[in-house]
Amino acid sequence: MSASSRKTQVQYDAIVVGSGAGGGMAALHLTVNGLKVLMLEAGRNYDPVRETPMFQLPKDAPLRGDSTPGKPFGFFDATVDGGWRVPGEPYTNAPGSNFLWWRSRMLGGRTNHWGRIAPRMGPYDFKPRSRDGLGFDWPLTYDDLEPYYDKTEALIGVYAHSESLENTPVSRNGTQLPPPKPRAFELLTRKFCQPLGIPVIPAPIAVLTQKQDAEKWPAKLFPGNALAQRVIRDSMRSRQACFYATDCGRGCSIKANFQSPTVLIPPALATGNLTIVPNAMVREVTLDNRGRASGVNYVDKTTRAEVRARARIVVLAASACETARIMLNSKSSLFPNGIANGSGLVGRYLMDTVGAGIGGQIPALENLPPHNDEGTTRHHLYIPWWLYGEQKASRMNFARGYHVEFGGTRGMPGPGIFSGLEHYTDGAYGTRFKQEARRYYGSFVWFDGRGEMIPNDDSYCELDPTIVDQWGIPVLRFHWKWSSHENNQAAHMIKTFAQIIESMGGKVGGKVEPDGSKLIAKGGEMIHEVGTVRMGDDPKSSVLNPFCQAWDVKNLFVTDGAPFVSNADKNPTISILALAWRTCDHIVAEMKRGNV
Amino acid sequence: MDRRDLLKTLGAGAALPILGTPGSPPQDPPTPQGPPWTGPAGTETDPDLLRAKASWPGILTGPELATLTALCDVIIPADEKSPAASAVGVPDYINEWASAPYDYQRSALVTIRGGLIWLDGESNRRFGKPFTSLSDAEKAAICDDICYEPRAKPEFKAGAAFFDLIRNLTASGFYTTREGMKDLQYLGNVPSQRWDGPPPEVLKHLGLAE
Structure with a gap:
């Protein structure tokens, strides 16, 4: 036809x-x-409304919900016919x-x-x-978009911190919702970030x-x-x-x-x-x-x-x-x-977005009294970029900022829950494994940096002259190419996160790699x-x-x-x-x- | 959606007003109507999330499963707080996992099947009987040599990699059951109208109390 x-x-x-x-x-x-x-x-x-697997447990899914090529973020992830392929x-x-x-x-x-x-x-x-002096300016200002941020937040519903920080604005018109109270690991992180001069505030979610x-x-x-x-x-x-x-x-x-x-x-x-x-x-x-x-x-x-x-x-x-x-x-x-x-x-x-992250184990979080800390299942607190002054004064080897999304919790056990525990327990198995699992459950934290990439001439997409998809298109x-700004930023993320973990009395999982080009996520991997x-x-x-x-x-x-x-x-x-x-x-x- | 539905859908927008008057409500409040909904296709990339099931048969044989079961229970035995791994179906989960039709699992299946033969062979070499027939102390004698790869002797490195994989899978299988969650005192997945943050005893434990 x-x-x-x-x-x-x-x-x-x-x-x-x-x-x-x-x-x-x-x-x-x-x-x-x-x-x-x-x-x-x-x-x-x-x-x-009809399809979301609310409350389903890992045991209700193949492979206990683990990632597969067809469902790369796990079985219950709300992605249909998609993923990296x-x-x-x-x-x-x-x-x-x-x-x-x-x-x-x-x-x-x-x-x-x-x-x-x-x-x-x-x-x-x-x-x-x-x-x-890097990248490009937008043809509009924050003031142009501010009323639309207000309206969008009121329309969709966003909880957030209540006071603006440098280049980290919130609504002046009450369009954001109150944030949920922080979880235990978030409060602990905030306590130990304070002496480091790192702000930890309610996340906008x-x-x-x-x-x-x-x-x-x-x-x-x-x-x-x-x-x-x-x-x-x-x-x-x-x-x-x-x-x-x-x-x-x-x-x-x-x-x-x-x-x-x-x-x-x-x-x-x-x-x-x-x-x-x-x-x-x-x-x-x-x-x-x-x-x-x-x-x-x-x-x-x-x-x-x-x-x-x-x-x-x-x-x-x-x-x-x-x-x-x-x-x-x-x-x-x-x-x-x-x-x-x-x-x-x-x-x-x-x-x-520039992405790099590292985890650690925090003894203070071991053997916490049992409690439900799932909250919204998203971040209650986060770390906005805080070194604008240092960058302005040209004291850093990368030009733009990153924020930090950090996690932990006594969340729902999923596949891989204790992978790597052997490094903390000298290879425990048997009754001791069960005891160690109880002790360590909820004591792991991780920090993910999410940073600004400066647009460059080498990162672009074009039509492949020889390949069409199954629809003939x-x-x-x-x-793709990262510049030294992004690689140096990734290195700074990991160094900083290691410092936070250690100041919390914790132990960083793995080695702290100083070379940002080995730490940085692949282009596109942050899905931004x-x-x-x-x-x-x-x-x-x-x-x-x-x-x-x-x-x-x-x-x-x-x-x-x-x-x-x-x-x-x-x-x-x-x-x-x-x-x-x-x-x-x-x-x-x-x-x-x-x-x- | 079939061709008829498509035409119906396209036909639904047949009227052609240029630009409505924003201030005035429409004459007949229309009912919200999206395109027909047929739900998940039931494919690998669009499975039914509410009625999920592994769609492949288990590959491990009876004797393999018997050895695997014995090993799982060495890793997670029953204690005063929770049952053993085999009591909550962990060997079946590992069989499902190892039999999955994906590259990662296919490669791991080689490690698992080879590891099970090696474990029985090692049991026979040391004690003249298969792993399932060993005493607890005999099982421990072998497992102590392979329970931590960085410390394993060169001749046990492969066995240690196998043990590590089985330990991770056993933990995954065990702690994702209700019994395993109860063992860890996981208290989430419960709806609540309020969120009050951590209870006072948690703040006290962390030295965060006022």
Whole structure:
């Protein structure tokens, strides 16, 4: 059957490609403003309310829930048809590069399993080049995005610390929720970090520590919009506060954490303005004869046939790399190098987060009185970057900061629980093994640094000229290189964590490697890919304008992580959401004005 | 979703208003309706998380399982607080694990099967009988030589790697059961309307009390 015979007859106001943070936010804000939206999701429909394995124990899973090639983060992880490899959808690496690309083929994408860590970018983070001469400045400031952080937090629910620290802002308008009390190991860590000058404060986490105020927020978030207020009120009422059990990474059937299919998509559907087509793998954005986007072509995975969808505007939110891939594959006589790619920058300046970590054993935590310390299952405390002054004074060998996510707890025993215990017990087995297990359970801590990467010319994605996926779509080829800034940062992380562990009277697990290049995680491994379709003030050096609208194609927008100009150490999801809301306000205003 | 559903879904958005008036509620409040939901595909990458089961048969034979069971119970014997590893199904778990159709486990299976033969061989060499027939003291005599790889003599390095793998698997299998969790006094996975932080006795233990 030819593609033309499968042309859909419906023209939508907007096509949104992707259903995660950026796609869910776009669908919500466009539909509550009366636009008819077609959402295309490359994976299957997914319903956290019906599917989440709440309370399941390891024994309820094959291999006690352990990681397998098909479920690399463990059996219960809320990832469908994804992971580092997606069946039938390869990607490649240029010689010498080893980039890893995590994908999820499900409604809501990676918002289903993400860490829920939601720190705002700070004022420095928008103007890094102005501060230290490296990388690039954003075409907007913290003040521009601050109201959208406020609104996003009130919409999705984020608990956080109550006072701002340097470049670590919190809401000035009470949009964040109170944090849960710290756990024992977190309090102990805070005590021993204090003399080291390391701040330990409540972590910003997208989990409801109380029910949302469904009477107050809808009118504040959507003044004058009765439809929006109604659907948001209903949505907020349907969400429960966290009940402090069962791992957030599985998703949440009571909607206590943020994931797009529980928080953004239901209210968007409730407007009656949203149509979702799952299993729709978008190949390209199509152009009309005026050089504007006319819609997209996608492959219906269930029939393996190409389908054409039309709309007045196209919003790409397929994830930074997938969005770049769609744009590069959208070739025409007008845009031989991909749609809206006059700058040649689509795919360039791909960034991830610097990751390195180390664990240790803390005698003070041995034989703790038994108690339930699962809490929200996410961090209650964390360490924001604290050495801005040292960097400003050029006293460090890397330019940007990192924050620290640390863990411990008497959490649910899982596979591998006592792997390595033999090093602490001289190879205990038998009755002594059981005694040692009781003693050591809950006494291990670990520290993970998550740092800023400076964009560089050697880290990018492009189309692989020889490989297509099973849908006939050319795949991405990655190029990756860390600079000394990132490697030195990784070394600083490990040295610092060892110092913290030792000051707690603990023993570091393994040796403290001084060479950062041996410690740093692989590109992509932190699953914070951003960049590739960056925004800017100048069409020659950016793909998108300051409202994430393509310079070259006025009715093409991007609302995922692709527009990011830098990648601060702040986990990107909350910024993707805030930026998407701002972009949607611009879209609605421009459509009302008749400009797109 | 089949072709009919797809058409139905696409047809649902057939109306074409340009831009609605944000302030005015719609005439007929529409009901939220997503695409049809068919649930997990039941594949390796999309298993049913609520009704999970290993889908492969166990490879280890009866005699292998007998030796393995004896070794598991040397590693985690019954004591006053909890039963032995074999009493909570650990050998079956290890069989499931070692028989899994993945590269990592296939490679480990070689270590396990080879290790079991070596263990019986060592038992025969030292005591003239298989491992399952040894006394506790005889079992310990062998296990003491292989219980810690860094200290094992060169001729026991391979045996120590095998022992280490079985010890890790035995612990994984044991402590992920209700009995094992009870042994560790794991108290989580219980919903609660409140979160009060650690109790006073924990803070006192850590010297963090006010």
